[in-house]
């Protein structure tokens with residue numbers, strides 16, 4: 470009698486395996502891989518390489534569960550591999566390694582009952598590897614979450630080049646930064662003036678509202694009505710520091726998806742928002758429409774666009790960067806970025822900063838921001854200001870309530886994921902404000 474085929478693994482684990490393959494093997498962004506997962510109702514194509522059988526349908530719930538499992542693996546892959554290490558005689562193929570990581574994450578981090586975690590990980594791999602995965606994960610299950618104790622998780626879960634760079638830039642805080650990356654971030658909202666915050670949130674001193682990690686936007690009242698938008702508390706600081714007033718002409722460079730455009734427009738400024746990527750510009754327009762806010766959206770390269778010679782009272786440049794300040798929200802970042810990306814991004818930022826300075830009216834002010842923890846993409850840009858005819862305009866503690874610790878000796882803002890740790894942390898941003906030389 471032919472052996473009966475093994476049961477299909479749960480759609481959520483199958484999705485998690487596909488997401489890990491995309492990020493770890495093919496170096497694709499997690500969000501792109503998530504978007505590529507087929508939505509409910511269609512037979513899904515998430516299969517192991519060479520596998521013939523069609524998969525089950527992937528519901529939004531399974532997709533969310535698969536995302537959660539994959540994110541847990543990405544956050545703690547170094548620690549999970551260290552637990553698995555003693556039980557492996559040789560390196561398994563990537564798909565088997567990922568199935569082991571999924572099983573170990575379910576056993577040690579996500580509280581899945583051992584039988585379900587082991588059986589479903591076994592079902593993810595081709596038959597010749599089923600015995601290995603079963604044997605290894607049974608040993609991990611026997612050790613339980615105690616297997617993680619005593620490991621130097623912060624270092625194991627951080628690529629060495631990032632650790633070295635953060636240690637050089639942020640000193641002893643590197644350990645707390647790395648520890649913060651082990652946890653899912655809360656959901657932060659920015660509210661339109663006069664809007665009521667959805668229930669269950671905490672008002673933060675800087676004006677954002679915070680909801681527990683895992684909160685879904687669809688759970689909260691007021692989304693469709695355009696009462697608020699999702700924006701990390703630290704991401705709301707650059708526009709806050711620009712301090713725009715009603716009627717001012719404001720230029721928002723590198724604007725999509727538009728969190729900062731929305732802040733500026735909601736403050737009553739006449740905003741011109743420049744975004745190079747047409748798809749992202751379309752998203753920016755959609756977001757503004759939902760929020761019932763106005764801005765002129767220009768699809769252009771901010772480094773080359775001259776605004777027809779126009780000058781602005783205030784310019785915000787939220788420059789593209791390596792995004793190492795957002796690892797809590799994007800745990801794929803450490804696997805996608807390489808050391809050489811940092812100087813390349815810093816060079817692009819210098820060009821954009823020079824272009825932004827040219828658009829500034831006499832007496833105007835400019836805010837430059839990146840969501841990176843790398844000093845080359847942050848603190849190093851201060852040195853360029855005099856050459857651009859600008860002087861730093863230091864942030865004052867009353868402008869960032871509860872966050873005076875983020876003001877650097879040079880007057881810039883440097884937030885880190887370990888700040889406000891008791892409240893759930895914040896993204897890592899660098900923000901400088903400057904004005905033309907007197």
Ligand SMILES: C[S@@+](CC[C@H](N)C(=O)[O-])C[C@H]1O[C@@H](n2cnc3c(N)ncnc32)[C@H](O)[C@@H]1O
Pocket residue numbers: 722723724725726727728729730743744745746749769770771772787788789790
């Ligand atoms: C950090 S994101 C901006 C986030 C946005 N400011 C917000 O608050 O929602 C950077 C954006 O810059 C855009 N971008 C990158 N290079 C650009 C350029 N040369 N000119 C204009 N936009 C650019 C990217 O497509 C991306 O949408």
